[in-house]
Structure formats: C-alpha cells, structure tokens
Amino acid sequence: MSLALAPTDRPRLPRGVRLAQDRVRGGMVLLAPEKAIALDAIGEAILTRVTGDATFAEIVSDLADTYSAPRDQIESDVQAFLQSLRARVFLTVVK
Amino acid sequence: MTTPPPIAMLAELTHRCPLSCPYCSNPVALHGKETELATETWADAFVQAADLGVLQLHLSGGEPASRPDLVDLTRAAHEAGLYTNLITSGIGLTPKRLDALEAAGLDHIQLSLQGTTPELADRIGGYKGGFERKMMVAEEIRKRGLPLTLNAVMHRHNLDDLDRTIDMAVELGARRLEVACVQFHGWATLNRAALLPTREQTEATKRKVAEAEARLRGTLAFDFVPPDYYADYPKACMGGWGTAGLNISPDGKVLPCHAAETIPHLTFDNIRDTPLRDIWYDSPAFNAYRGTDFLPDTCQSCDRVEVDFGGCRCQALAIAGDAAATDPVCRRSPDHGRVDRLLSEAMAEADSATFTYRVIPRP
Numbered sequence: 001m002s003l004a005l006a007p008t009d010r011p012r013l014p015r016g017v018r019l020a021q022d023r024v025r026g027g028m029v030l031l032a033p034e035k036a037i038a039l040d041a042i043g044e045a046i047l048t049r050v051t052g053d054a055t056f057a058e059i060v061s062d063l064a065d066t067y068s069a070p071r072d073q074i075e076s077d078v079q080a081f082l083q084s085l086r087a088r089v090f091l092t093v094v095k
Numbered sequence: 096m097t098t099p100p101p102i103a104m105l106a107e108l109t110h111r112c113p114l115s116c117p118y119c120s121n122p123v124a125l126h127g128k129e130t131e132l133a134t135e136t137w138a139d140a141f142v143q144a145a146d147l148g149v150l151q152l153h154l155s156g157g158e159p160a161s162r163p164d165l166v167d168l169t170r171a172a173h174e175a176g177l178y179t180n181l182i183t184s185g186i187g188l189t190p191k192r193l194d195a196l197e198a199a200g201l202d203h204i205q206l207s208l209q210g211t212t213p214e215l216a217d218r219i220g221g222y223k224g225g226f227e228r229k230m231m232v233a234e235e236i237r238k239r240g241l242p243l244t245l246n247a248v249m250h251r252h253n254l255d256d257l258d259r260t261i262d263m264a265v266e267l268g269a270r271r272l273e274v275a276c277v278q279f280h281g282w283a284t285l286n287r288a289a290l291l292p293t294r295e296q297t298e299a300t301k302r303k304v305a306e307a308e309a310r311l312r313g314t315l316a317f318d319f320v321p322p323d324y325y326a327d328y329p330k331a332c333m334g335g336w337g338t339a340g341l342n343i344s345p346d347g348k349v350l351p352c353h354a355a356e357t358i359p360h361l362t363f364d365n366i367r368d369t370p371l372r373d374i375w376y377d378s379p380a381f382n383a384y385r386g387t388d389f390l391p392d393t394c395q396s397c398d399r400v401e402v403d404f405g406g407c408r409c410q411a412l413a414i415a416g417d418a419a420a421t422d423p424v425c426r427r428s429p430d431h432g433r434v435d436r437l438l439s440e441a442m443a444e445a446d447s448a449t450f451t452y453r454v455i456p457r458p
Contacts, residue, residue, distance in 0.1 A: 003313050015242055016241075020150070022150070024100050031202075033180065033203040033242050033270065034205070034244065034271075087313055089313065089314070089315070089316050
C-alpha cells in the first residue's frame with residue numbers, strides 16, 4: 001500500500017498507540033506496542049494535532065499558521081513523519 | 096558514563112507454563128510456585144519501575160495466565176502508568192478473562208506461535224490441543240480489537256513455513272510479526288542440534304522477511320531476530336547491559352537480562368529486600384558490564400563498539416568461557432572458531448537429535 005497521506009485523509013493513532021508525558025525524562029513520548037519513541041518539539045506539535053478528526057491538510061495549515069512557516073516545508077516534514085509512523089502501523093488513516 | 100533510566104521491564108510472573116517448548120528462555124533451573132512473589136509485591140515493583148522511568152512493562156512467564164491474579168496485576172501496572180503488554184501462549188485466556196484484562200487497562204498482547212499446523216505446533220510446545228486453543232484465543236483478541244503481535248519463534252523445524260506464518264499474522268489481524276529465530280540460552284542450549292537452522296534456511300529467511308516487509312508495509316510491521324551463529328557481528332544485547340531494560344524473575348531477583356543468572360560470579364539483589372532504584376543504579380551486578388570499558392582490545396579498537404557493545408555477556412561466558420570477552424559470534428572474536436565448531440557439531444547430529452523438553456520440578 002502507498003503510505004502517502006492525501007490532503008483529505010484523517011490520520012489517527014490506533015488503539016494501543018498513545019501520547020504520554022514522560023515524567024522522569026521530561027517531554028512527551030509516543031507509546032506503541034513494545035516501543036517508546038521520545039518526541040522532539042516538532043514531533044509533539046504534529047502528533048498533538050492528530051486527533052482522528054483533523055484532515056492532513058488542516059494539520060499542515062494549523063502548523064504553518066502557528067509557527068509562521070512556509071506551508072510547503074511543513075507539508076513535506078509532516079508527510080515524512082506520519083509516513084514513518086504509518087509504515088510501523090503506529091498511525092492509521094480514516095479516508 | 097552516566098547511567099540512563101530504564102525504558103522497559105520484563106516481569107516474569109511465574110515459571111509455570113502448560114507448554115514445554117524446548118527453546119524456552121527461562122533458566123534451566125526453574126522456580127516452583129511456592130517461591131513466587133505476592134500480588135502486592137509485584138504491584139509495588141510496578142510503581143517503583145514507573146518512578147524510575149520505565150515506560151513499557153512486559154508481563155511474561157512462563158505463562159503469565161497461570162497466575163490467578165493476572166487481572167489484578169494488569170490493573171496495578173496500568174494504574175502505575177505503565178504501557179502494559181502481555182506475553183502469552185494464549186492458554187488460560189478465556190473470553191471472560193480477556194474482557195477483564197481489557198477492562199483492567201491491558202494495552203497489547205504478544206501471542207507466541209510454535210508452528211502453523213496443529214501437528215507441528217503441538218509437537219514443539221509439547222501440549223496436545225494447544226494450537227487449536229491458541230487460534231480460538233487469537234480470534235477473541237481480534238474481535239475485541241486488542242492490538243496484537245504474533246511472536247513466531249523460528250528454528251530448523253518451522254523456518255520453511257515462514258510464508259504461511261506471515262499469511263497467518265495478516266489473517267489473525269496482527270499489526271506486528273516477530274520472526275524470532277531461537278537464541279541459544281537456557282533450554283535451547285540443550286537442543287542446539289535439534290533446533291539450529293541450516294545456513295540455506297537462514298539465507299532464505301532473510302530474503303523472505305525483506306520481501307514481505309516491503310510488500311506489507313503499513314499493514315504488518317516486522318521485527319526480525321536472525322540466528323546469530325550465522326551472523327557477522329553480534330546483537331546489541333539488551334541495548335547494552337543495564338542500559339535500557341531490566342528483568343524481575345518469579346522469585347524477585349532483579350536481573351539485567353533474563354539469562355543473566357547463567358553468569359555464576361554475579362549476585363543479584365531481590366526486590367523483596369532492596370529498592371529497584373538502588374539495584375538499577377548501584378548494584379555490582381548491574382554495574383559489572385555497563386558501558387564498554389570492561390571489553391577487550393578486540394572491541395575497544397573496533398568501530399562497532401558503540402553499535403553492539405561487544406554483544407551478549409551470557410553468550411561470551413557460555414561459548415568463550417569469559418563473560419567480559421567479545422561475543423564469539425563476532426567474526427573478529429578470537430573465539431569465533433568455537434561458534435563454527437558448535438555449528439558443525441550441531442549439523443552433524445541434527446538428523447538424529449530429539450527434543451529435551453522444558454520441565455518444571457514439582458515441589
């Protein structure tokens with residue numbers, strides 16, 4: 001399957017994958033089956049917008065507005081990050 | 096070096112198990128039920144682990160479902176804030192118990208697979224009817240939408256069924272498949288000749304996993320543990336000794352890995368007596384092989400020393416006779432010839448070898 005997200009796709013974290021505060025190391029982690037991924041500020045900014053309701057295009061726009069950054073750049077970063085999670089089934093997509 | 100907090104903890108709740116797999120990762124000297132930690136002791140250990148920085152808890156065994164208090168333990172782990180994973184053969188998980196585990200906050204199940212047919216699976220597990228019951232449990236897990244990993248332990252007798260194993264993982268709705276070739280510790284060392292795959296099987300397996308991984312990306316994720324006797328370099332065992340994970344045995348001993356008790360000169364503290372934090376940061380056993388300073392020149396001068404940390408300490412002891420030596424599976428190890436000898440001996444005996452099944456002593 002193609003892992004690329006279309007603008008209207010609604011990415012979501014499937015059951016068994018969730019964001020959590022790491023109260024010992026600080027920051028946020030993505031907890032998934034037998035895996036914990038420490039998130040940097042960018043990963044956190046993206047994943048806190050992955051609600052299952054927001055479309056890919058809406059997430060990109062929100063990030064571009066919030067950080068006053070070029071939309072194209074944001075879009076390719078978010079696309080790459082979400083695809084890497086989707087490849088491991090840490091992220092699914094509602095069409 | 097500064098010791099980081101641990102990320103994962105393996106809680107071996109019991110050594111009891113209805114199966115008798117000849118490659119069981121439990122020690123050859125198994126503990127009976129009378130030595131097992133009480134519910135409250137485990138619950139307290141989970142709180143200590145979370146306070147120490149553990150994020151992921153693996154409830155394992157033996158068969159963890161052999162503990163009548165598994166639901167209470169799962170709830171305690173969940174309430175401590177741990178991501179809770181159940182490592183099970185499925186035997187002992189009724190629909191009612193799965194409901195209770197789900198309600199208690201279980202996050203994920205790792206289900207073992209001994210083979211793709213009842214004949215093979217039940218012969219490997221030494222438990223008649225086990226495969227059929229496992230398939231019923233897998234269906235119950237799928238119906239509930241509980242995240243599932245299938246852990247296929249692979250060896251000479253089932254590696255040729257890898258394609259079917261991968262199809263089964265997809266059919267059962269697993270998101271992840273571990274293709275875990277038997278590692279030779281504990282019971283498996285008694286069964287080397289019966290279990291070691293051939294080099295041809297190993298090469299075919301690598302090709303098949305790479306092909307399936309590309310084909311199923313986004314549907315089924317793979318974790319592949321190749322048979323390390325055929326590898327060029329050792330595994331970064333446990334991500335480094337005392338670095339990422341720890342293990343508590345059924346009787347409360349806190350270990351850097353599940354096989355660490357095979358290193359006889361180390362003494363392990365018990366969670367009944369000593370706080371987990373003190374054991375992790377200060378105990379001689381956890382500090383014995385931390386970092387890379389203890390390693391011989393072969394490793395110190397190697398560009399991979401920070402990649403694999405010299406490999407597995409237990410394997411270094413078992414094969415090279417020195418727990419501080421380079422893991423002998425490494426091509427650069429002066430003891431590598433011993434691995435080649437073990438391989439050729441095992442291949443010579445393979446056709447006549449029978450299984451030594453895991454047995455637990457009765458009190």
